[in-house]
Amino acid sequence: MKKLIFIAMIFSLSSCFMDRIEIDLNEENEKVVITAWITDLDEPQFVTVGKTVNYLGPISQEFVSDAIVILSNSTNEFILEEGTQGKYFLPHDWTGIYGETYTLKVEFENTTYTASHTMRSCPELLNVDYVEYDLDDFSDEDVNIIDSFHVYGTTFDFQETPGEGDAYYAIDFLKGTMQGDSMRNGGFANDDFVDGEYFEGIELSEVNRFYAIGDTAVLEFYSIGEESANFLMDIESEIFRGSPFDPPPANVRTNFTGGAVGYFIISGAQSQEIIIK
Numbered sequence: 001m002k003k004l005i006f007i008a009m010i011f012s013l014s015s016c017f018m019d020r021i022e023i024d025l026n027e028e029n030e031k032v033v034i035t036a037w038i039t040d041l042d043e044p045q046f047v048t049v050g051k052t053v054n055y056l057g058p059i060s061q062e063f064v065s066d067a068i069v070i071l072s073n074s075t076n077e078f079i080l081e082e083g084t085q086g087k088y089f090l091p092h093d094w095t096g097i098y099g100e101t102y103t104l105k106v107e108f109e110n111t112t113y114t115a116s117h118t119m120r121s122c123p124e125l126l127n128v129d130y131v132e133y134d135l136d137d138f139s140d141e142d143v144n145i146i147d148s149f150h151v152y153g154t155t156f157d158f159q160e161t162p163g164e165g166d167a168y169y170a171i172d173f174l175k176g177t178m179q180g181d182s183m184r185n186g187g188f189a190n191d192d193f194v195d196g197e198y199f200e201g202i203e204l205s206e207v208n209r210f211y212a213i214g215d216t217a218v219l220e221f222y223s224i225g226e227e228s229a230n231f232l233m234d235i236e237s238e239i240f241r242g243s244p245f246d247p248p249p250a251n252v253r254t255n256f257t258g259g260a261v262g263y264f265i266i267s268g269a270q271s272q273e274i275i276i277k
Contacts, residue, residue, distance in 0.1 A: 033061070034106055034113060034262040038071070038090070039222065039269040045090040047071075047080060049106060052261065063087075068107040073100040096266065104264045115255040115264035120166065122223040122268035126157040130217065130276055131203070133210065152276050153205025154217050162196035167229035168222065172204045175216040175273060179209060183235065190226045211276045221270045227255070228265045 036047040050063040063086020071078045071090065080088035096102075098121040106113045130152045154172045171186030173179035187204060204219070211217050224232075234252040254261050 032064075032106070032108060032111070032113060032260040032262075034104075034115075034256055034260050034264070036104055036115075036262070036264045036266075038096070038102075038264075038266040040096045040119075041220070041269045041271055044092070045094065046083070047088045047104065047106070048086055049088065049108065050086050064108060066108070068105075070105045071102055072105070073097065073102050096268070098268055102266050106260070111258055113256045113258035113260040115257070117228070117255065117264050117266045118225065119266045120223040120225055120268055121161070122221060122270050123158045123161055123168075125219065125221050125270045125272050126159070127200075128154065128156045128219055128272045128274050130211065130274060131155050150213065151210035152212070152215075153203055153210055154219050154274065155201050155203050156219060156221075156272075157198070157200045157202070158221065159198050160191055160194060160196055161223070164191055164195050165226050166191045166195075167224050167226045169224050169229075169232065169267075170202070170204055170219070170221045172217055172219045173209065174211065175218050180218060180220065183232070185209060188224070188229050188232050190229045192226075213276050215276045217274050217276065219272050219274065222267045223269070224265055224267045228263070228267075231255075231263050231265075 031052045033050045033052055034047065038045050038047075047069050048063070049067045049069065050061045053061055065082060065085055067082075067088065069080040069088040071080065078090055078094060080090055083089050096119050098119055101116055101118045103114055103116045133151050133153060156170075158168075160166065167188060167190035169186055169188040171180055171183075173185060179185050185206070205211070205217075231253055238252060251261070253263075255263055
């Protein structure tokens with residue numbers, strides 16, 4: 001009798017698993033996404049405006065036209081012009097002023113989104129060089145992805161700016177590739193506990209991005225401020241997951257008002273190239 005009851009319970013429970021469960025995907029809660037990292041490097045400076053997408057829907061993001069994008073400080077106002085869809089460019093002769101607080105304003109579909117950020121000067125890149133790595137220092141798995149017996153990584157020094165609240169982002173990449181467009185390839189740190197110190201021999205290169213003789217490495221260094229470093233930490237904590245001790249997923253912080261997601265950074269920057277010989 002007990003066996004028959006147990007079998008009946010199994011069939012009863014299995015029928016529950018066939019019931020359709022309606023999940024509220026919150027598809028109507030579409031938000032504007034604004035990403036802007038403006039620097040004083042000699043390269044096009046732009047702001048990207050798009051919309052959030054359904055996590056379970058199409059992967060490609062929808063970029064938007066017809067937005068009004070304005071960057072201003074205490075004395076100047078720059079109206080950005082749309083180039084490719086969703087990308088709004090500053091004038092090529094735009095120059096930033098260190099110590100000034102800039103406000104980015106985006107107007108789209110009768111809503112105004114604003115964010116502010118102070119432009120900090122960037123310490124000079126000093127003693128940019130490269131070092132050779134010994135393959136014995138890596139695991140067999142790492143060695144399998146290294147194509148050369150002689151591999152190299154970049155190194156540099158810098159003098160940290162006295163006064164707390166600074167933070168820095170640095171990245172190195174092979175010239176002519178898109179490696180510099182992935183934040184996964186960079187690193188960041190703030191000046192907590194190290195304010196005003198001189199840093200020597202900082203290494204950024206990783207095993208999947210080492211250089212060979214004849215390569216040209218590009219090293220970029222940005223002064224972003226502590227609040228922006230906290231934003232990057234949010235992104236890092238959401239991307240690099242897998243530990244049982246990871247916190248629950250959470251929305252990444254934003255400095256935009258009006259309900260947009262994304263972040264606005266404006267920073268002084270340094271860039272140098274070095275040929276591996």
